[in-house]
Amino acid sequence: MKASRLLSIMMMLQARGRLTAPALAEALEVSERTILRDIDQLSSAGVPIWGDRGRNGGFQLREGWSSDLTGLTEHEAHALFLAGLPGPATELGLDGMAASARLKMIASLPPDSREQADRVASRLHIDTVDWYRAQETPSFLREVANAVWSQYRIEVTYESWRGLSRRELEPLGLVLKGGTWYLIARVVGKHGALTFRLANISELKSSRLRFKRPARFDLAKHWRDAINRYETDLYRLTAHIAVSPRGENWLVNARIKTAPVLQGAGSAEVPSGWKEFLMPIESIEHGTRKLLEYGSNLKIVGPQELKNKFMEELSQLKALYKKGA
Numbered sequence: 420m421k422a423s424r425l426l427s428i429m430m431m432l433q434a435r436g437r438l439t440a441p442a443l444a445e446a447l448e449v450s451e452r453t454i455l456r457d458i459d460q461l462s463s464a465g466v467p468i469w470g471d472r473g474r475n476g477g478f479q480l481r482e483g484w485s486s487d488l489t490g491l492t493e494h495e496a497h498a499l500f501l502a503g504l505p506g507p508a509t510e511l512g513l514d515g516m517a518a519s520a521r522l523k524m525i526a527s528l529p530p531d532s533r534e535q536a537d538r539v540a541s542r543l544h545i546d547t548v549d550w551y552r553a554q555e556t557p558s559f560l561r562e563v564a565n566a567v568w569s570q571y572r573i574e575v576t577y578e579s580w581r582g583l584s585r586r587e588l589e590p591l592g593l594v595l596k597g598g599t600w601y602l603i604a605r606v607v608g609k610h611g612a613l614t615f616r617l618a619n620i621s622e623l624k625s626s627r628l629r630f631k632r633p634a635r636f637d638l639a640k641h642w643r644d645a646i647n648r649y650e651t652d653l654y655r656l657t658a659h660i661a662v663s664p665r666g667e668n669w670l671v672n673a674r675i676k677t678a679p680v681l682q683g684a685g686s687a688e689v690p691s692g693w694k695e696f697l698m699p700i701e702s703i704e705h706g707t708r709k710l711l712e713y714g715s716n717l718k719i720v721g722p723q724e725l726k727n728k729f730m731e732e733l734s735q736l737k738a739l740y741k742k743g744a
Contacts, residue, residue, distance in 0.1 A: 424449070425457055429466060429480075437479040555599050557617035562625065563602055566590045570629050572607065576622035577615060588615070589630040592638035603641060612636070614645055654699030658706045659720040661689040662696065666716030670696070688720065695720065703728050 424447055431446065432438060440458075444451045458478060462468050467481035557563075559575075566573045567590045574587050588604040591612055595601075600617040607630075659680070662670060670677060680695035689695060700706035707728045710717055719726045 425461055428454070428457055428461065432468065432478060432480050437477040439477040443478070549597055552598055555618055557600055557620065559620050559623040560600055560617055562623055563590060563617060563620075564593060566625055567593055567602075570632055572626040572628045572630055574624045574626055575615075575620045578619045578621060583621070587626070589632075591632065591636055592641075594638070594642050603638060603645075612641060650699075653701055656700050656702065656706065656722075656725075658698045658700050658710065658725055659722070660696055660698055660710065661693045661718045661720055662713065663690070663693050663716040666713050667694055669713060669716065689718065693718070700725075707732055 427447060428443060431443065440451045440454045443454045447454070458468055458470070467484050468478055469481065470476060470478040563573065565571075570589075572587055572589055574585070577584055577586055587607040588602075589607060590602055590604045592603045593600060594603060594614075602615045602617055602620075603612050604615060605612050675698060677696040677698045680697060698706075700709065703725055706725050710719060710725075710729060711732060719729055
């Protein structure tokens with residue numbers, strides 16, 4: 420830990436130039452006294468660090484001197500891809516490694532490029548969770564991630580809509596989508612990769628048995644294909660709707676996939692100034708639940724079964740509030 424801290428001090432001074440003891444202490448989460456002792460040790464070891472007192476003082480390396488200790492460790496390489504995603508890096512237990520990797524990466528850049536790298540880091544933040552949604556951190560995320568890195572088989576108890584099942588998996592990759600973690604894995608003895616929601620894993624045991632990863636497996640391509648298949652299988656029905664200008668803004672802001680109805684193909688029952696769209700829905704019940712959110716800014720044109728279910732829900736709501744009054 421101490422050796423890592425000494426290296427971090429060198430990398431920070433090399434990447435950022437002059438830094439005060441309080442700034443180093445805050446960044447490394449230690450006391451100023453510890454930083455001063457570390458500076459003395461680095462200086463005794465031959466690292467050309469010098470400092471100035473006063474308001475504009477601080478520590479810096481001798482001009483033109485740089486360390487060649489900028490090689491990334493295995494875990495830092497994993498963390499490098501998450502350096503701009505502090506939330507996921509923390510969940511995977513790589514937050515410290517991500518910070519260390521970033522320091523090494525910046526330190527290895529030419530001096531003119533370091534300022535630009537720091538500017539990007541200070542002006543770009545990525546938040547993977549959508550509005551009004553809670554962050555989902557699965558119980559076994561770090562264990563699964565370790566199995567992915569190390570190519571170990573895992574035995575899991577998994578809860579799907581069919582119920583609980585015990586499976587032995589070969590984990591191929593992790594995907595973070597909308598704040599939810601998914602595992603892409605092969606079931607031992609079967610072909611093809613499946614998608615598992617990590618939060619649905621209630622028990623996990625690492626078998627420590629290694630498996631051979633498919634040489635041509637492309638995680639990004641697999642995920643794109645899986646999404647296309649999932650949405651095609653899931654959205655089997657289409658709702659024909661009309662929305663007011665305000666309702667259209669809500670559709671856009673909610674990023675709902677819709678297709679406009681061509682002019683002349685609409686219905687005479689649509690209010691003037693409203694626009695018509697086709698919206699994919701999972702089922703009549705799902706469509707009714709989604710469309711109720713738009714209130715009087717949306718009208719269902721078809722199918723008739725959806726209109727009937729919608730009117731039934733409205734009647735039940737009216738009766739519920741009349742009874743409560």
